[in-house]
Amino acid sequence: LFGQVEPFAGDPILSLNDSFKADPRSEKVNLSIGVYTDENGRIPVLGAVKAGHERVGFAGRPYLPMEGHAIYREGVQKLVFGAGHPAVADRRVATIQTLGGTGAVGIAADFLAKHTPGRTVLVSDPTWENHHGLFQRAGFETATYPYWDSASRSVDFDGMIKALEAAENGSIVVLQPVCHNPTGVDLDERQQDAVTDVLIAKRHIVVFDMAYQGFGNGLDEDAAFVRRYAERASCLVANSFSKNFSLYGERCGGLSVVCRDADEAERVLGQLKLAVRRSYSSPPMTGGLLVATVLGNDDLRAQWAGEVGTMRTRMDAMRKRLADEIRALSNEVDVGFLLNQRGMFSYTGLSEAQVRAMRERDGVYLVGSGRMCVAGLNEANVPKVAKSFVEAAQA
Numbered sequence: 576l577f578g579q580v581e582p583f584a585g586d587p588i589l590s591l592n593d594s595f596k597a598d599p600r601s602e603k604v605n606l607s608i609g610v611y612t613d614e615n616g617r618i619p620v621l622g623a624v625k626a627g628h629e630r631v632g633f634a635g636r637p638y639l640p641m642e643g644h645a646i647y648r649e650g651v652q653k654l655v656f657g658a659g660h661p662a663v664a665d666r667r668v669a670t671i672q673t674l675g676g677t678g679a680v681g682i683a684a685d686f687l688a689k690h691t692p693g694r695t696v697l698v699s700d701p702t703w704e705n706h707h708g709l710f711q712r713a714g715f716e717t718a719t720y721p722y723w724d725s726a727s728r729s730v731d732f733d734g735m736i737k738a739l740e741a742a743e744n745g746s747i748v749v750l751q752p753v754c755h756n757p758t759g760v761d762l763d764e765r766q767q768d769a770v771t772d773v774l775i776a777k778r779h780i781v782v783f784d785m786a787y788q789g790f791g792n793g794l795d796e797d798a799a800f801v802r803r804y805a806e807r808a809s810c811l812v813a814n815s816f817s818k819n820f821s822l823y824g825e826r827c828g829g830l831s832v833v834c835r836d837a838d839e840a841e842r843v844l845g846q847l848k849l850a851v852r853r854s855y856s857s858p859p860m861t862g863g864l865l866v867a868t869v870l871g872n873d874d875l876r877a878q879w880a881g882e883v884g885t886m887r888t889r890m891d892a893m894r895k896r897l898a899d900e901i902r903a904l905s906n907e908v909d910v911g912f913l914l915n916q917r918g919m920f921s922y923t924g925l926s927e928a929q930v931r932a933m934r935e936r937d938g939v940y941l942v943g944s945g946r947m948c949v950a951g952l953n954e955a956n957v958p959k960v961a962k963s964f965v966e967a968a969q970a
């Protein structure tokens with residue numbers, strides 16, 4: 576019956592993670608998968624989440640509504656847009672609880688496929704690979720706009736602007752507003768405003784995918800692009816709690832659609848609920864309650880914000896430590912990129928062959944594209960990574 580079924584090539588990053596687990600070397604270092612680990616190499620349980628878990632306890636488990644937990648959704652709006660944002664105050668934002676950031680982008684794609692079909696979807700080159708896959712699954716064709724300039728190891732801003740200007744009016748444009756995966760390079764404020772002008776002039780439909788809020792400069796700072804954009808135009812915003820709550824397996828995220836007025840938002844919310852109903856019916860209760868309890872209580876919210884700050888500060892410190900260690904070994908390797916890039920990832924500029932050499936010789940795992948997850952660095956492994964990096968870069 577299923578003899579014609581083709582094998583799944585596997586997800587390159589998840590497969591690499593499997594190879595890492597199977598690697599018998601005790602000194603191996605995993606800098607491939609996008610997971611934050613603490614100084615001891617463990618995925619942390621945040622204190623605020625633990626306290627939230629104790630408050631929640633375990634009671635009955637009815638279905639949540641299709642759109643998710645009400646306090647969770649309110650928490651998403653405050654976190655993404657800020658408490659006093661005019662779109663929130665005007666009740667112009669339709670927000671649902673989603674299955675992580677992936678679920679948010681997936682429902683956004685389904686919603687757009689139904690209500691604004693036939694448009695081209697533009698994603699950054701490079702991007703989180705699933706952007707292509709999720710929009711293609713929904714029936715769209717995807718294309719790219721330039722983003723990474725390998726010569727300067729920064730954003731190819733002119734190329735990006737030109738591509739957005741050249742695209743057909745009303746295209747769908749996926750933007751990562753902060754801590755860009757996989758490059759680690761973001762638009763600065765001036766560039767964000769210039770891009771916003773083009774997007775609005777071209778009437779493009781913007782889908783912000785914010786998977787790392789709080790890992791760049793701060794919870795509010797990281798959302799500034801989205802907030803300013805949403806003051807000027809309608810847009811969709813996917814957000815993930817996987818990283819900033821360290822709740823990867825609970826599948827917590829949100830999708831918010833900023834609309835023209837409250838009536839439109841009500842109708843959009845209805846269509847988002849329908850998309851959810853047709854896909855998985857309703858989101859999970861346990862993760863929903865955890866996030867709602869943290870975001871809905873001032874004490875836990877403040878504790879959580881502090882813990883996000885701790886994760887961010889540690890990643891910044893590790894970037895600096897790695898840069899220092901590399902500099903101590905060689906003056907010839909440019910480490911400026913480590914300090915200029917933000918968030919969990921750095922595009923190192925290493926080639927696939929260099930990445931392979933680090934993996935095979937030293938058990939240091941980066942993604943083949945040269946992406947390094949700096950959140951996997953710690954005091955114990957930094958010297959080894961620096962040595963491996965310098966040897967690979969100079970080979």
Ligand code: PMP
Nearest residue numbers: 609675676677703756786815817
């Ligand atoms: N978007 C981007 C840009 C990401 O990097 C990720 C996580 N790797 C996601 C979405 C998906 O987030 P989640 O794990 O919450 O589904």
